[in-house]
Amino acid sequence: MIRVADVAGGMRNAIAHASRAAISRRAIPAWVAAAALTVLLVVVIASGGLETDEVAPTPLGAGEEVRMPLYSITVLDAQLTDEVEDQSLSADSGETLVLVSMRMENLTDRPIGVGRSADQIASRLIHVDESLLSLSAAPSADSNGVWRNDGSAGSVILQPDVPSEVTIAWTAPEDAFADGLISLDVYDAVETRGRILLSADQISWQRGDLAARITVDTEERE
């Protein structure tokens, strides 16, 4: 039979022993470690380390520049159409062609292609899954053309530090743009180099954070 007085006495002894141990000299390193951890935790919380990582894209309009480390982009104009005769593009029924005209600048020191690779760099701006430029209303829409606005020949290559005006065409479902608003999602580019299968001189731009969402109202066009 266990007596209540024995149990209470045992507990008192244990508490007294624990408090002696906690303030003894041997416990100093533990207190220092605990204090350091507390300080670290406070710093992490104060600097937002425990907050949910939410990337809110900057909402922009036509004529406003998004400048990122590797490239910059300014949407000049956007329109919905069924056909672009001089590029031999036409939309099927139920679909529309979304044309976005923009000024782009390559801020690296090597040339990049807009709809193709240039030498050893795959810029992945369009024409691929997880491309750096995509339509918010129809992220899986296929980009099916890119050309310079001044009628230049060839597939577009952006030279370092030389801005160019280009138009990109996407084919998208017609009902995605019933309100006449076209929003272009612009992702930051993260440069990755080949490993194992690809050699280190092969550079690929991968999708980083959503840097901006540029919205143009096509019904405001003249």
Add this chain to the structure above:
Amino acid sequence: MRRLLPWLVGGALALTAGIVTAVTPGDEVYRAPFLVHGTGDPQTARSNTLVVTALEATFAERVSVDAAEWHADGNWLVVTVAASAAQTEVDARIQLATLRIGDRVFQSSERPGNSITEADLRIGIDTVGTLAFELPPDAREGMGELRLTTSYATPVLGDVNVLQVPLDGLPTAENIDLEDPTLGAS
């Protein structure tokens, strides 16, 4: 001393391993192309696939292609080259032409549509044509290095013809009309 020796040897080995790791070149070095530099005046570079001579270089504020009713303003460098195939006419074309100025690399512009990169080259007969480089306004001086290859991209362990183009003191034209490549002229 006897107890210290293993620590000294271990430290020296670790240091050696660190140095070897630091100085080992990356795989971009042993996959790098062979640069075949041009010699003589005018400079000519002969590689396994391409023989090319730089004839003239001029800056232009505007380039045009009258036949296509196209023109573009900017800081253009137009280099006239004479090129021929070295051993075979199969796929003998300058598919990649780049110009290095300082740290920056520019690719010959696709915009005119009639540069020498569009021409099929012949063995023993020069094709004379132009390469137009669209440069930022500040790229007007120093040494330009023209690199030409018949590969679509910089080849792995393949030849690349290299010609030096000094930019200082080059004349600037108001407009250069770019003509189609011509076979047999020089």
